[in-house]
Amino acid sequence: MCQVEEEYHGPLQREELPSVSKQCMKCKEAGAAVVIRAGDAYCRGCFKEYFIHKFRAMLGKNRLIFPGEKVLLAVSGGPSSCSMLSQVQEGLSQNAHKKLRFLPGIVYIDEGGAVGQSVEDRRRTVDQLQAVFRATGFPFLVVPLEQVLDLPSSVVLSAPGAPEWKAGAYKAAVDHFLLSDGSSGVTAQQQQETPPLEVQEAHTHSLQRLLGSARTLTAREELLNTLRQHLLVHTARSAGYSKVMLGDSCTRLAVKLLSSISLGRGAQLAHDTGFSDSRYGDIILVRPMRDYSAKEIAYYNRMFSVPSVFTAGLETKTADKSSIQRLTESFVTKLQADFPSTVSTIYRTSEKLQSCKSLASAGGDRCLLCVCALDTAAENASAFSATLISEQLSQTQSPEQSRPAPEAPPPASQCCSAVGGEACGNRGGGCCSSAEASEPPPLRSLLCYSCQLTIKDLSSEEVLPHYILSEAQRRLRRSQLREEIRDFLLEDEADEG
């Protein structure tokens, strides 16, 4: 039982550091250089070994990257992705039985235009990074973010996935690779000099207009993340890569987990923060750095002179409260300073998350922006519909908006509740979007809850890139068509069911 007047002994006292021993806890010989978790001191040599082993263990444990597969490393120039690059290099130079066996390539997305860097600054950053990439000997691509304006609308579709790998497939692929003399395949890639794509000033302007139309930094960051991811996936698809490695560290993912929840992306968490992300179907995003804390990476890069190139981002030099993501970061790092297991605790949670199978099933409708399964087909008595209702009530009722709440039209709600979520999905969201189709911003019906919020923060939807708008029109036309022939469709489904 809790006592009413339980005695608490003053404020929590910070435990005296257990006078970290000056010796490496592993080899117990060399002097320590790094403290990893609370109290675990490693020397230089042991730290390097530990760091390198962790990368290989991460890839080995997950068995996702097949021998001979083409893997695109997304390198931003930051410490984490540059560290990932050096780990891949390290892995490819190992002796036979430990060697990584995939074919890496590098992509750098130049976001200078989006964050308002001058042409000269962008040039300089690209030159520095190209020097780093050239030294690796891997083929590399430098893609300006402006390219996102010319993407085809197929980017936001989830392509049919790679064939489901069965349990023994990995082993079989490895054996096959070894038999066919793996060395021949690995050396095949040549580093080619592709001249960096010229950026038209007009494109930079429209990109800046797009990001500038976001009224909050929170929405701007979300938008930038989305655009970047679309461009990465498109680059991987058109260059024939099947996996993309992202450099998210454990600290970064912990921040992302908490800020995603605050942004209403709870349903998509497993995809956003997991080791592998298959939302695009044919291209799988992988996060091999998710076991490293930002501290480990910074120390490793410093001690073993891993080159990285600092570029200012949207968040640079902003105050703590400028955006939800920024605030979450400062919350996590501050807590981490006094409670060193904060990040790992949050991170362990993210490991256990799984996306809802019924939502993730192939036929379901996907958000136009983040390409995750839509979470807006919720039942009437859900938190989501409650949010919608209270949003509606709190708005001053203009004549055109005084129509009843979305669930009011009987046919629509009937079909939703009667046929159930799966059928809804199969019919391309016809019923769920039909309820909202007549609302002023029709784009919203194609988005998940969180992306709706982001779009709501834009001053105008017109500024969105063409590929998104045209895909939106296509989907809306389709759902309109469905609406028109709905009676027939319903009978069909009744027969099938």
Add this chain to the structure above:
Amino acid sequence: MAAPVAIHLEFGGGAELLVDGVKDHHVTLPSQPEPWDVKQLLVWIRQNLLKERPELFVQGDSVRPGILVLINDADWELMGELDYQLQDQDNVVFISTLHGG
């Protein structure tokens, strides 16, 4: 009375933006009655090097959480953090691990 201490300061990971974009600083701390420790060094940096937004570098007595400190290439947690007494020719590195520096 302690003699002046010459040390090498490095800023990285975006922290250099707060000190005029210069990564390397060779500085000499003037002589003062007590020996120089890291706590006093931070005060000195705040007064002499930080050009803008000092709250993005120091918070309270210590560095802002998320900025790592290395003294002579070792974690400052091993060296006694704020109480470490600076020696002549020491090398102190500040690396920001925060997103966007």
